[in-house]
Amino acid sequence: MNKNRVNKNVPDGPQPLIDSEDNWVTEMGAWFAGDRVVFRGLDVFTDLFDKSWVEVWYFSITGKFFSKSQIELFSRLWVICTSYPEPRIWNNRVAALCGTARATAMIGMSSAIAVSEGKYYGGQANYAAVEFIKNAKQFVDEGGDLQSFVIGSIKTTRQIPTGFGRPIINNDERVPHAMRLAKSLDFDNGTHVKLALDIEKILSKKRYRAVLNIGGLTAALCADQGLSAEEFYYAASVIYSAGMIACYSDARHKPVGTFFPLSCERIHYEGKPLRKWEK
Amino acid sequence: MSDQEKKKEVIHSKIWQEIPEPDNPFAAAACYCSGFDVYGDLLGKISWIEYLYLLFKLEPPSKSQAKLLEGLAVAIANPGPRDLSVRAAMNGGVGGSLSASCLMAALGPGSGEYCGARELYLAVKIWKECGVDIVAWHSCLKDYQKDEEVKVWPEIEHIPGFDPYGSSVSTPIKQVLEYLAGHNGADSLRWLKKHRLNLEETANYPINMVSVAAAAFIDLGFNEEQSEMLYLMLRLPGAGAHALEQRNNGLKKYPFFGDGLKLTNDPGRK
Numbered sequence: 001m002n003k004n005r006v007n008k009n010v011p012d013g014p015q016p017l018i019d020s021e022d023n024w025v026t027e028m029g030a031w032f033a034g035d036r037v038v039f040r041g042l043d044v045f046t047d048l049f050d051k052s053w054v055e056v057w058y059f060s061i062t063g064k065f066f067s068k069s070q071i072e073l074f075s076r077l078w079v080i081c082t083s084y085p086e087p088r089i090w091n092n093r094v095a096a097l098c099g100t101a102r103a104t105a106m107i108g109m110s111s112a113i114a115v116s117e118g119k120y121y122g123g124q125a126n127y128a129a130v131e132f133i134k135n136a137k138q139f140v141d142e143g144g145d146l147q148s149f150v151i152g153s154i155k156t157t158r159q160i161p162t163g164f165g166r167p168i169i170n171n172d173e174r175v176p177h178a179m180r181l182a183k184s185l186d187f188d189n190g191t192h193v194k195l196a197l198d199i200e201k202i203l204s205k206k207r208y209r210a211v212l213n214i215g216g217l218t219a220a221l222c223a224d225q226g227l228s229a230e231e232f233y234y235a236a237s238v239i240y241s242a243g244m245i246a247c248y249s250d251a252r253h254k255p256v257g258t259f260f261p262l263s264c265e266r267i268h269y270e271g272k273p274l275r276k277w278e279k
Numbered sequence: 280m281s282d283q284e285k286k287k288e289v290i291h292s293k294i295w296q297e298i299p300e301p302d303n304p305f306a307a308a309a310c311y312c313s314g315f316d317v318y319g320d321l322l323g324k325i326s327w328i329e330y331l332y333l334l335f336k337l338e339p340p341s342k343s344q345a346k347l348l349e350g351l352a353v354a355i356a357n358p359g360p361r362d363l364s365v366r367a368a369m370n371g372g373v374g375g376s377l378s379a380s381c382l383m384a385a386l387g388p389g390s391g392e393y394c395g396a397r398e399l400y401l402a403v404k405i406w407k408e409c410g411v412d413i414v415a416w417h418s419c420l421k422d423y424q425k426d427e428e429v430k431v432w433p434e435i436e437h438i439p440g441f442d443p444y445g446s447s448v449s450t451p452i453k454q455v456l457e458y459l460a461g462h463n464g465a466d467s468l469r470w471l472k473k474h475r476l477n478l479e480e481t482a483n484y485p486i487n488m489v490s491v492a493a494a495a496f497i498d499l500g501f502n503e504e505q506s507e508m509l510y511l512m513l514r515l516p517g518a519g520a521h522a523l524e525q526r527n528n529g530l531k532k533y534p535f536f537g538d539g540l541k542l543t544n545d546p547g548r549k
Contacts, residue, residue: 041544
């Protein structure tokens with residue numbers, strides 16, 4: 001549970017709005033029309049000229065530039081982990097439904113991305129996975145026992161920690177490949193990754209039988225690179241895009257309405273019996 | 280077992296049932312909503328608001344419930360072009376974006392914890408917790424804590440249902456509260472009307488429209504999730520209309536805040 005208390009300032013009515021009218025003060029950046037663009041204190045046309053989009057994406061989120069190997073890790077993780085052109089996956093299915101309905105590609109992408117903020121996968125899970133592994137590290141750093149932390153978390157939340165287990169099958173085909181990538185870049189020995197592997201061992205010995213899933217591994221890998229839960233959640237907001245646009249495009253170019261159509265009998269009615277409106 | 284013999288996956292629903300046309304399994308001959316024949320019985324008999332209530336509650340509303348929901352729907356249908364959700368829709372409109380883009384844009388800010396549907400969700404949760412118990416309200420308002428399992432939401436920065444920038448409660452909010460509280464079964468709304476000044480004094484802030492809407496949803500028997508969904512939907516009409524208006528007006532007649540941005544770390548021309 002995340003309890004946060006409202007900081008009750010002395011009310012000063014609409015004064016903050018009056019002060020902000022036509023007055024947005026920022027360090028994030030600005031467009032100087034017809035001349036130049038500033039991005040977090042750097043000039044886009046000179047300072048960022050040689051940067052890749054992925055470098056700028058993480059710079060935008062964190063205000064920091066990451067090393068070449070860190071950027072390679074981030075970039076390639078999103079190929080291995082989330083670029084599935086599989087239209088049955090729930091968020092990708094939204095893109096495909098937009099394609100078969102002949103909605104536009106950008107509506108397809110944005111509605112599919114909105115749906116990616118799931119509890120069981122995507123946004124909410126990403127956030128929770130980093131938070132869990134960081135909390136585990138803090139617990140251990142303060143002298144706590146990892147097993148007690150894991151079992152305590154399960155007892156409190158009544159669920160397997162986010163980042164472990166998988167809804168349909170109990171293995172994750174992406175994990176060995178992500179580990180192979182991490183190893184090739186020398187990121188496989190970070191503190192959070194080691195903790196994640198230790199937690200997997202704890203869970204495998206107990207009755208939970210939950211494996212480390214790719215969400216948990218990427219959360220640990222990115223936590224090792226210094227990303228907070230919020231930064232990881234921001235960074236991961238668009239990581240499904242490559243698979244989604246493929247799903248949209250596929251359905252868009254097949255006969256209209258033919259993406260998994262449902263006949264009437266596919267609705268299994270479990271409600272009230274037939275009745276007349278009496279009013 | 281052949282593929283045909285495999286049992287087909289189905290959508291389980293208490294809301295909707297369809298009977299296929301004899302010549303096409305993909306065309307419905309009849310559609311039933313919670314047991315009522317939508318096109319053979321309901322059409323022409325019920326109002327849109329009654330149908331909306333039926334869809335979410337699976338039972339017909341009483342006359343006073345329908346009237347209360349209709350009043351609420353009118354009250355929140357257009358928050359006006361200064362509202363954050365309507366502004367998002369208009370930003371879509373002025374750039375010539377699609378109609379769907381404009382409504383999707385409106386849902387963004389309209390979903391938020393400040394003046395949006397998440398604030399409403401949290402306000403309904405307060406109502407469920409405190410009911411019409413003034414002591415419970417005082418305790419909640421003096422030390423409001425959001426109990427939130429969904430961690431992607433930002434920290435809450437004000438008490439849901441209260442305007443952090445308000446000087447006093449605005450006239451339209453008082454008018455809506457006055458009108459809605461007059462309905463049969465509007466017990467929470469009447470209680471809010473009676474105790475408003477007391478609650479505002481305790482909270483240090485005046486109530487906002489979310490507060491009135493939350494009380495209305497409680498009186499209608501909607502839970503926080505149903506209330507959040509309905510609030511998102513019922514605030515869209517104004518967003519759609521304003522987006523179309525600004526699409527016609529165009530970019531040049533729409534604020535850009537040309538002199539409004541102050542960059543504090545400008546490196547200057549290189």
